[in-house]
Amino acid sequence: MKGYVxxxxxVAACTAAGLALRERIDPVNIAMLxxxxxxxxxxxxxxxxxxxxxxxxxxxxxxVFVPPYYSFAVNDGQYLVTFGIMLTVGxxxxxxxxxxxxxxxxxxxxxxxxxTERVRSALLSSISHDLRTPLAVMSGASSSLAERGEQLAPAxxxxxxxxxxxQSRDMAEVMGNVLQMTRLETGAIELKRDWxxxxxxAGSALDxxxxxxAQHRVMLDLxxxxxxxxxxxxxxxxxxxxxxxxxxxxxxxxxxxxxxAARRDAELVVSVEDFGSGLPPEDFKRLFAKFxxxxxxxxxxxxxxxxxxxxxxxxxxxxxxxxxxxxGGGTAFRFTLSVDQAPQPPAEEA
Amino acid sequence: MSGPAPTILIVxxxxxxxxxxxxxxxxxxxxxxxxxxxxxxxIDAGTHKPDLAIVDLGLPDFxxxxxxxxxxxxxxxxxxxxxxxIQESAKVEALDAGADDYVTKPFGVGELLxxxxxxxxxxxxxxxxxxxxxxxxxxxxEKRRVTREGAEVRLTPVEFKLLACLAKHLxxxxxxxxxxxxxxxxxxxxxxxxxRIYMKQLREKLEADPARPKHLVTETGVGYRLxxxxx
Numbered sequence: 001m002k003g004y005v006x007x008x009x010x011v012a013a014c015t016a017a018g019l020a021l022r023e024r025i026d027p028v029n030i031a032m033l034x035x036x037x038x039x040x041x042x043x044x045x046x047x048x049x050x051x052x053x054x055x056x057x058x059x060x061x062x063x064v065f066v067p068p069y070y071s072f073a074v075n076d077g078q079y080l081v082t083f084g085i086m087l088t089v090g091x092x093x094x095x096x097x098x099x100x101x102x103x104x105x106x107x108x109x110x111x112x113x114x115x116t117e118r119v120r121s122a123l124l125s126s127i128s129h130d131l132r133t134p135l136a137v138m139s140g141a142s143s144s145l146a147e148r149g150e151q152l153a154p155a156x157x158x159x160x161x162x163x164x165x166x167q168s169r170d171m172a173e174v175m176g177n178v179l180q181m182t183r184l185e186t187g188a189i190e191l192k193r194d195w196x197x198x199x200x201x202a203g204s205a206l207d208x209x210x211x212x213x214a215q216h217r218v219m220l221d222l223x224x225x226x227x228x229x230x231x232x233x234x235x236x237x238x239x240x241x242x243x244x245x246x247x248x249x250x251x252x253x254x255x256x257x258x259x260x261a262a263r264r265d266a267e268l269v270v271s272v273e274d275f276g277s278g279l280p281p282e283d284f285k286r287l288f289a290k291f292x293x294x295x296x297x298x299x300x301x302x303x304x305x306x307x308x309x310x311x312x313x314x315x316x317x318x319x320x321x322x323x324x325x326x327x328g329g330g331t332a333f334r335f336t337l338s339v340d341q342a343p344q345p346p347a348e349e350a
Numbered sequence: 351m352s353g354p355a356p357t358i359l360i361v362x363x364x365x366x367x368x369x370x371x372x373x374x375x376x377x378x379x380x381x382x383x384x385x386x387x388x389x390x391x392x393i394d395a396g397t398h399k400p401d402l403a404i405v406d407l408g409l410p411d412f413x414x415x416x417x418x419x420x421x422x423x424x425x426x427x428x429x430x431x432x433x434x435x436i437q438e439s440a441k442v443e444a445l446d447a448g449a450d451d452y453v454t455k456p457f458g459v460g461e462l463l464x465x466x467x468x469x470x471x472x473x474x475x476x477x478x479x480x481x482x483x484x485x486x487x488x489x490x491x492e493k494r495r496v497t498r499e500g501a502e503v504r505l506t507p508v509e510f511k512l513l514a515c516l517a518k519h520l521x522x523x524x525x526x527x528x529x530x531x532x533x534x535x536x537x538x539x540x541x542x543x544x545x546r547i548y549m550k551q552l553r554e555k556l557e558a559d560p561a562r563p564k565h566l567v568t569e570t571g572v573g574y575r576l577x578x579x580x581x
Binding site: 165168169172179192194196202203206207228232233234342344346348 | 435438439456458506507508526534541542543544546547548549550561562563568569570571
């Protein structure tokens with residue numbers, strides 16, 4: 001429909017231009033103007049719109065610009081030739097444009113397919129590594145307990161059982177991440193925004209990760225007058241948890257991990273900063289991509305979904321997330337949350 | 351615990367999960383009754399009159415939340431819910447329907463047994479008349495008196511009500527909705543920001559490190575939990 005409107009506009013514009021120029025140029029060249037209109041419409045819109053433009057162009061040209069003026073009483077069968085040419089040009093060009101558009105669509109579909117394929121094979125290799133190892137430990141340790149339990153020293157029995165417990169926890173985490181990423185990508189997660197305190201969320205995330213951060217010095221640096229935020233607290237806690245875990249995983253024991261927040265205009269900038277050796281510059285681009293693992297597999301564990309999940313959650317909150325090199329050589333991961341004014345609770349008579 | 355061993359009902363369809371629950375509950379001296387479906391569990395709750403029920407939320411025949419509603423219609427027995435991580439909202443629904451606490455699968459038995467103990471204690475003992483120790487802070491609920499390192503701490507009436515509400519469910523999670531309804535009234539259940547503001551004030555008055563609370567604990571997305579020192 002839009003094509004036909006543009007067709008009418010184009011023909012009208014050519015008519016106006018032709019009227020303005022008729023004293024100075026030949027009718028043949030005015031016909032060229034109309035041909036131009038047909039080309040443009042054919043290039044951008046449907047074949048039908050191109051045919052309509054050609055028809056309208058020839059009619060108007062004949063009516064307005066061919067003597068006797070303002071009549072169709074043409075002795076000139078020759079304008080059928082004009083029409084024929086315009087029609088042919090219109091059809092050829094709209095055909096070319098159409099196939100070019102199809103090719104572009106196919107290319108786009110193909111690259112999506114390639115990306116999906118890349119992600120799928122990365123997922124498979126991650127899963128086979130991250131699940132196979134704990135599974136091997138679990139079946140080995142549990143069968144030792146079941147078949148040789150009586151011959152084992154109590155301390156050894158306990159160690160085996162504990163390693164089964166630990167491995168199963170890790171595996172649950174991997175599964176949880178894969179599941180969460182899928183849910184975020186398919187839009188199966190709906191944001192449950194409610195008033196939340198970043199201080200509480202941070203405290204809870206740090207508690208949950210106390211074990212992972214035991215070898216690091218942890219600093220929580222939040223201003224006392226931090227405003228409340230309207231967020232999905234469970235998801236934001238997951239973002240903080242993933243960033244903290246990442247910091248613990250990729251920096252040496254004994255270094256500092258700092259969680260801080262600062263208000264910047266209508267935003268809160270939340271940061272997890274580490275003081276490890278930093279990241280190679282080429283990593284900054286791919287950092288938040290799925291199945292990107294910093295430092296290769298040797299860096300240990302992690303399926304490469306943590307930061308991708310962070311990114312998806314922050315985007316869902318309409319915030320931004322990025323990584324920065326810190327002057328001392330460490331890395332800062334920062335994200336923003338928008339600040340709204342929370343209403344005050346009813347005043348109390350003291 | 352005096353008197354006969356408490357009976358615990360397990361409503362869970364997975365036999366392997368029932369197996370380790372049964373084994374670990376038995377080591378604590380509890381008697382165990384098992385139901386493999388929601389329907390069966392609702393009936394067993396009536397015939398066995400257990401002291402506590404452990405209810406899985408993902409049951410095959412009908413919803414675990416419905417089991418809780420049916421039990422609650424005639425009994426105040428403590429109920430601890432087992433939920434998978436995917437059932438985040440069902441968990442809050444179960445708590446608001448009357449469950450006393452939850453454990454998220456996969457869990458270690460230590461965590462579950464702690465919840466079971468807290469829920470049984472809650473059922474058999476009234477918190478009024480007890481003095482709660484929260485680190486350096488002492489709370490006398492009956493006399494409405496709070497001290498910290500021996501010095502009097504002044505709480506506003508709302509702060510005290512909030513603290514008393516959590517103390518009533520000592521060791522157990524209390525949902526935002528329950529707290530708002532109990533302290534401000536049922537028309538305020540959506541005003542979560544009241545809780546954020548008052549919990550911060552309470553922590554500043556009672557916790558040694560308000561940013562990393564040990565006693566007024568956040569259960570993100572669910573509510574709060576008051577943990578006192580073991581008496």
